Amino acid sequence: MAENKLNYNIYEESCYSLKYQERNSIDALITDPPYGIAYQNHHWDKGEKGKVPDEKIWKDSFDKLKPGGYGLVFSFPRVMHHVMKHLEESGFIIKDVLMWCYLNGMPKTRNVGLDIDKELGVESEEYGQYNYVIGYVKEGAETYKVNGKKKKKPASDLGKIYDGAGYNLKPAYEPIILVQKPIEEGLTVAQNIKKYRTGAMNLEKTRLPYSPDEDKDKVGHNPHPLGRVPANVIRSEELEDDYDKYFLISTYGNFHDQHYIEPKVRRKKDTFNMHPTVKPIKLMQHLIRLLTFENQTVLDPFMGSGSTGVACMLENRNFEGYELEQEYFKIAEQRIKNAQQKIF
Template sequence: MNINLLHGDCLELLDSLPENSVDSIITDPPYGLSKAPDMTEVLTHWLNGDDYEHRGSGFMGKTWDSFVPGPSVWRRCLAVLKPGGHLLSFFGSRTYDLGTTAIRLAGFEIRDQIMWVYGSGFPKSHNLGRAIDKALGIKPTVIPYAEGDLHVPTSQDAKNWDGWGTALKPAHEPICVARKPFTGSVVQNVLKHGTGAMNINATRVGTETRYNPRSHNKPGGLSLNMSVCGMPEDGVGSLVSGRWPANFCHDGSEEVLNLFPHSTSNGNRSEASRQASVKGTSWLMDNHMSQEYSDSGSVARYFYCAKASKQDRDEGLHMMSETQTRNPHPTVKPTSLMAWLCRLVTPTGGVILDPFMGSGSTGKAAVIEDFDFIGMESDSDYFDIARQRIAFKQNQLHPS
């Protein structure tokens, strides 16, 4: 395993990597949650090959989060990525269109969008009633309009606007699924470069692979009777893997699970239905019958659950440093989620690049999944935290 952590601006660092040398890019770049720019000006810069420089600060006042990365970064990413290699990039729901536009302009093709749903978000809203109450206590009690007129707020104004806000509670983040174009067929590209496809069997939904006993009613057939608790491992039959991964995943929190109804799968599809194909693609894949469960429970079981452990973000810091024991990064992603994404788009033994490493969750996931990793981070404090988190996991799993 080769871990290469680089401190500096990714625009400069990417030039040091050989072209077509990286198998996948998995990253969580700045979301640009600041004041909306003039899009005509932004697109004019982008179409002319320049990056738009946004003045101001982003999430929690962080200047590095003032705007999404422009096409220049993604063009460099495209150059170092192997043909057919996938780019997975998180974005905020408000600026997803900006992020994917820059990725498209760089030459990537957008393949899909994975939706990560969670229950831990909190609303960042402006309470109108409270704001008017505050204005009433200011002298002179006037609120200027944009046109220059003045309005004197009253207690009735505060009452009328009580309960009004300016934003919804954030509960999801979209992940852009893009791919570097290639010539020829995907089969030819996979055989030549090892990239272009997704590892479905490595990312199936379900933590167990359970035995499926033969049916007593159909000699030689399969009962396809999967229980929630699983079948005994000494049963006679074949292995049945988890369900097909979807472009939707969640964090398993109570808030999210309560959104899903209860359902029962009977697994009684006909043989003709099981052998059916859609546009030449068989419903069965290497005898993994992911549609054949007979179980019940929350519909959430159909989707990957990236449970975030409380110790995940700080793990290793207290062991590696006497002064830095907590991870202050504002947007730490669950390592389990990043590991699932790593398995999805990275070939065995492949190299993962994260040009916006932050506190190192992608690198930590790469170590867990046994991939090579290249991480880039410009902030010295976050870089040091990422180095400690990744080193701790390396020492834990691969002690020298």
């Protein structure tokens, strides 16, 4: 099942056991596993017995990673403690939890005040209609239509008190767990790097360049010429405040134009990539640069539509990936091949 190319191998099968990888052969683990929350009711996100992935995958990943090698595992706030426990019990050191922040998440909630009206048998008050976005259309064209659904507000006394009350906050970040396999016993970090080329993060190559309009003389006491140190908070889309300069990851090199920057929620209707949880390439490039150096090898046991692999090709890293679902595997195969050949 393996497809051998110059610098990537992808497998259309379950990652459990990671049977194609040698012990101590992988420089970094970067993966976005099923969160185990039944996202949009996708069966592959229900996990083993409805939970996060079996911890066996982290034990296997630990075994394949070189001593001192780092890993980044995407997770979800309400299940990440299980994943962290599994990672730690598999031998990894928990180093940090990065927060990838974004704006376009919507909470799953209801207006509890209306539910109270219903419970009390009181008719809620109608006061207009909702407008819904009907999908992606070109700039300047009609973007909204009235679909007729009535806006309602609570009418009962108790309902009025609970008007707008709900169950969840707006999700505005995804946690990414940073782990490390301990360096080889008896070695210093420098000795471990000499032996395996793993043991430290590539901070210098992931600095955040100053924005063009920034006065560099005013940045800190000794501004570094390449920019600020990468932080454990990451933004991949520009917001409208002054904090961006600390967190907004940059696009590096020539191939990172906006055709390759996919936002958290896809807006293009015509993309052939139908995977529901595609990660932005710009984000994956940053993470790959952070954990590895050129020509090193990254493993993604849950590659989905292959975003980690695409970013590896753009960053001149080798890639090893698994995907169970044939439909997603084919998308990943095409995307990684295109990226390797720099076809946009």
